[in-house]
Amino acid sequence: MPTPETLKVLYHMHSDLDTLDLTGPLEILSHAVYPGTKTKVFTPTITAVSEITTTNQTLKIQRDISISEAYEKLAEYDVLIIPGGGSPGVLEGKTEPLDLIKAFVSLPKKEWKPRVLMSVCTGSLFLAEAGVLDGLQATTHPSYYGKMREILEAKAKAGTVKGTKVLEERFVVNKVDEEKGLQTITCGGVSCGLDGSLWLIQHIAGKEAKDKVAYIVQHASRDGEGIVP
Numbered sequence: 001m002p003t004p005e006t007l008k009v010l011y012h013m014h015s016d017l018d019t020l021d022l023t024g025p026l027e028i029l030s031h032a033v034y035p036g037t038k039t040k041v042f043t044p045t046i047t048a049v050s051e052i053t054t055t056n057q058t059l060k061i062q063r064d065i066s067i068s069e070a071y072e073k074l075a076e077y078d079v080l081i082i083p084g085g086g087s088p089g090v091l092e093g094k095t096e097p098l099d100l101i102k103a104f105v106s107l108p109k110k111e112w113k114p115r116v117l118m119s120v121c122t123g124s125l126f127l128a129e130a131g132v133l134d135g136l137q138a139t140t141h142p143s144y145y146g147k148m149r150e151i152l153e154a155k156a157k158a159g160t161v162k163g164t165k166v167l168e169e170r171f172v173v174n175k176v177d178e179e180k181g182l183q184t185i186t187c188g189g190v191s192c193g194l195d196g197s198l199w200l201i202q203h204i205a206g207k208e209a210k211d212k213v214a215y216i217v218q219h220a221s222r223d224g225e226g227i228v229p
Contacts, residue, residue, distance in 0.1 A: 004034045006043050007078040007204065010070060012097040013048040013063065016086025019055040020190050021120040022046075025081050028197035031213045034205050041205045042079070045070075049096055056085045067096060071103060078115055079200075080104045083193075084122030084141065091129055091151075101130040109181030116200065117184045120193035124186040128152050128164070133184070135162035137227065139172045141189035171196040171226040195222050 009029060011022060032041035047070035048063040055061065065073070082097055090098065104117060119127050124140040127133050128151040140148045145166055152164045171187040173196075187196035198221050202210035214221045 003037055003039055004041075004205070006040050008076055009042045009044050009079040009081060010074070010077040011044060011046045011081045011083070012070075012100055013046060013053040013061060013083070014086060014090055014096060015050070015053060016056050016089060017053070017083045018085030018121060018190060019057045019059050021083030021085055021123065021193055022055070022061075022081075024191065024193040025083075025118070025120065025197040027217060028194055028213055028219075029201065031216050032201045032205055032209055033212075035208045035212075041201060041209065045077070047100075067100070070100065074100075074103055075107055077104075078113070080115070080117050082117075082119040082123040082126055084120055084125070087122040087125050087144075087147075090126055094129075097126055098130045101127060101132055105130075105132045105180065105182060109179070111181075114176045114181045114183045117182060118187065118196060118200065119185070120187045120196070121189050122147075124148065125151060127184070127186065128155065131155055133164040133186075135164070136174045136184055137165045137167050137172050138184075138186040139167050139169045139188050139192075139227075140186065142168065143189075167227055169225065169227050170222060171199065173199060173226065173228040175229040194219055195226060199223070199226060199228065 029042040046064045049067050052060050121141045122144050170192040174184045176183045185196050187193045198210050
């Protein structure tokens, strides 16, 4: 039996991000192993503009690679995870990760598997601002449903074609865009990133793998509170 592939996950950090938006998915995905081989399902890499990024909770985190190196190696990654928090600085300054999101979505399609773009909390506002949610369903932190609709309305006036439906759910999984070879997942506020990450584990490695991780981290998986294809 061939060894299942370990997927490469790129996490982006921006100044004032929410700590759990980043570390929640990082923790969940780090425990995932394929039941048959016990090999890792995911391997993480963290990128940021600055060498050290300070979160909203004042935790200082060192990046693994520079943002320029992330762009150079972007095609190697299977999953891009965008945490939220500190959204005004990104949205008003039009700073990273907006261009990184656009670049990831624009990568050539992989013929044998789709890439995954996942946001947590107000990270979905960055996806909206980057213009990559047209024709999709999405969610965000409940306090920011209005802001998300505001961004999407502005994009619609600028010429987006299909629009985006904002859903008040813990996480929303869209069908694979076969043309782009991309599947987009948006998660609600903070802890919802745990649920979106558990769904991703089950999607890639099966329910047994997902249940094992939920047990390890003692998280009651809320499968019925997300929208999946």
